[in-house]
Amino acid sequence: MKIDGTPYRSVWVEPSDGWSIRIFDQTQLPWSLEILRLTEPGQVAHAIRSMQVRGAPLIGAVAAYGVALALRQDASTGNLERVVAALGETRPTAINLRWALSRMRGTLHNLPADARIAAAYAEAAAICDDDAETCRRIGENGLPLIEAASQGKDRVNILTHCNAGWIATVDWGTALAPIYMAHDAGLPVHVWVDETRPRNQGAALTAWELGRHGVPHTIIADNAGGHLMQHGQVDLVIVGTDRVTRQGDVANKIGTYLKALAARDNGVPFWVALPHSTLDMSVTDGVAEIPIEERPAAEVTDLTGRTADGRIETIRVAAAGSAAANPAFDVTPARLVTGLITERGRCAASEAGLLGLYPEKA
Numbered sequence: 001m002k003i004d005g006t007p008y009r010s011v012w013v014e015p016s017d018g019w020s021i022r023i024f025d026q027t028q029l030p031w032s033l034e035i036l037r038l039t040e041p042g043q044v045a046h047a048i049r050s051m052q053v054r055g056a057p058l059i060g061a062v063a064a065y066g067v068a069l070a071l072r073q074d075a076s077t078g079n080l081e082r083v084v085a086a087l088g089e090t091r092p093t094a095i096n097l098r099w100a101l102s103r104m105r106g107t108l109h110n111l112p113a114d115a116r117i118a119a120a121y122a123e124a125a126a127i128c129d130d131d132a133e134t135c136r137r138i139g140e141n142g143l144p145l146i147e148a149a150s151q152g153k154d155r156v157n158i159l160t161h162c163n164a165g166w167i168a169t170v171d172w173g174t175a176l177a178p179i180y181m182a183h184d185a186g187l188p189v190h191v192w193v194d195e196t197r198p199r200n201q202g203a204a205l206t207a208w209e210l211g212r213h214g215v216p217h218t219i220i221a222d223n224a225g226g227h228l229m230q231h232g233q234v235d236l237v238i239v240g241t242d243r244v245t246r247q248g249d250v251a252n253k254i255g256t257y258l259k260a261l262a263a264r265d266n267g268v269p270f271w272v273a274l275p276h277s278t279l280d281m282s283v284t285d286g287v288a289e290i291p292i293e294e295r296p297a298a299e300v301t302d303l304t305g306r307t308a309d310g311r312i313e314t315i316r317v318a319a320a321g322s323a324a325a326n327p328a329f330d331v332t333p334a335r336l337v338t339g340l341i342t343e344r345g346r347c348a349a350s351e352a353g354l355l356g357l358y359p360e361k362a
């Protein structure tokens with residue numbers, strides 16, 4: 001996508017050296033656009049853990065380049081296994097991370113060591129190209145939903161949670177891809193942007209993305225969505241996901257499940273956008289089986305923002321001495337999901353629906 005007219009992806013190889021990796025530091029958005037240069041796998045692991053880079057498909061793509069950086073240091077099989085294991089432990093919920101690392105290992109394991117570096121960069125680049133094209137197709141397959149919802153309306157209101165935009169993927173995004181395409185097609189799109197406590201991916205990242213693209217949007221408190229649905233202010237909900245199970249259960253940012261409950265209670269369509277790399281057919285019952293990342297309590301008790309004189313500060317907003325729990329994801333059962341938007345089309349949130357689009361995953 002473009003930033004001030006310049007096209008960007010969310011991860012790229014530094015052209016001046018041909019091997020170091022560039023990412024945006026998402027912890028500095030929306031206040032400043034900081035581009036980081038990663039030169040070793042430890043920096044990649046830190047970037048993922050600290051959420052300098054975040055978003056299910058993007059952490060997989062960046063981890064893939066982390067393998068290439070590690071093999072530049074030591075292309076042995078032992079080091080390949082070590083870096084795949086180490087990066088795989090950085091975040092537990094998004095299956096894209098393990099999908100990308102497994103794809104890298106499968107490509108590299110049986111190669112001679114002296115062929116691994118070039119092959120690693122080629123495979124990481126292929127993962128990125130695949131993700132960008134996959135997300136573009138998700139946009140195309142979600143667009144008809146917005147077109148239908150906008151019939152006879154001077155504004156179509158879409159609610160989204162967290163950030164599933166181009167900055168969470170290599171390009172285009174998942175939940176936001178159809179929104180960008182609808183806006184660019186001239187449809188009267190307006191987006192309710194859940195702030196998405198505690199890290200405010202919505203208020204900080206989705207609002208930043210939509211604003212830079214000129215898409216009308218309004219930031220709301222997470223708890224306002226149900227009220228807006230009760231008053232007919234939401235025509236459909238589109239969210240991203242970090243893992244979808246064989247039966248169509250959806251893991252996504254904490255608070256998604258509550259939005260799905262409110263949508264069901266108010267007859268609002270609840271759609272989930274995902275690329276193939278987010279499918280995990282090895283698990284069925286998402287609530288029972290998907291590991292939910294527990295992040296630091298400080299993300300709940302503290303808040304980071306910009307002061308009136310432009311300094312970025314972190315302050316405590318909770319009572320001193322109080323404990324805080326911070327599960328970073330929840331699981332929405334398939335029964336609350338209207339349907340899934342993928343690069344291969346739309347389907348029901350069910351095993352039959354998924355196998356209809358992905359028969360090879362039977």
Ligand SMILES: CSC[C@H]1O[C@H](OP(=O)(O)O)[C@H](O)[C@@H]1O
Pocket residue numbers: 054055056057161162163164165168169173174175201239240241242252253328
């Ligand atoms: C396009 S996947 C985006 C997905 O990832 C986010 O999680 P996080 O910000 O913790 O990486 C969130 O669940 C989004 O829906």
